[in-house]
Amino acid sequence: MHPIFNHTIIRLAFLSIMLLAVVASYFIRVPLLLFILLLLVYGGIVAYGSARIDSQFFVPAICSKDTKEKKVALSFDDGPDALVTPQVLALLKEYNAPSVFFCVGRKISSNEGVLQQMHEEGHIVGNHSFSHSYCLDFYPKKKLINEFEKTDQLIKESIGHSPRFFRPPYGVTNPSISRAVKERKYQVIGWDVRSLDTAIKEEQKVIDRVIKRVKPGSIILFHDINQSLLNILPPVLDHLKANDYQITRLDQLIGEEAYTKP
Helix, strand or coil: CCCCCCHHHHHHHHHHHHHHHHHHCCCCCCCHHHHHHHHHHHHHHHHHHHHCHHHCCCCCEECECCCCCCEEEEEEECCCCCCHHHHHHHHHHHCCCCEEEEECHHHCHHHHHHHHHHHHCCCEEEECCCCCCCCHHHCCHHHHHHHHHHHHHHHHHHHCCCECEECCHHHCCCHHHHHHHHHHCCEEECCCEECCCCCCCCHHHHHHHHHHHCCCCEEEEEECCCCCHHHHHHHHHHHHHHCCCEECCHHHHHCCCCECCC
């Protein structure tokens, strides 16, 4: 997305236009409909920017790597899951596919062994908030930082490293999340291939969707909480292998450190 499309610039532009409209109303008749239209346009832009992590509207995020090399990164959200994640790890080991797992803090305590297995088998562990609450986007900065810190601490206690990679739940961002992310000095990670494995029930449709959209430098989003993923992953991994794609660990693909330095 073009850097001009960010919250600060859009907000200043909107306020300037509104101010001009107010001033103009002292000299000419400005229809109320114009003000309503401006508010609707601004609200629509903000809603789009908030919902689309690749818009960079509130937070700079890496969603893919600009490269011609046939390298891609796999990412998994919402785990660790006691049943599904170990089976996903077994598949990734079979295919020699290092990945990144964005973990939910409240699930870590009961799955520390799974988290340690991720790390020992060469995968990255990232922060995906503590609660993954539907209300997270309404939390103030202080509460968000508490969410993120708790998850960081649990990850560090499990694998000995504090994550630098953060993925906001649902990919939604806003000013509070932006301020919290900046204070925690995270590298925000998005995606350019969204499998929709939690929304599409037909496994073949998910497989086709990923295969159709993947390209050099892609970051692919899956969720290691769905049993259906165990049927989706092998055909996708087979396709990548057959088409000479190299599955690369995210930090190596994008050239960024996965963990904070001691």
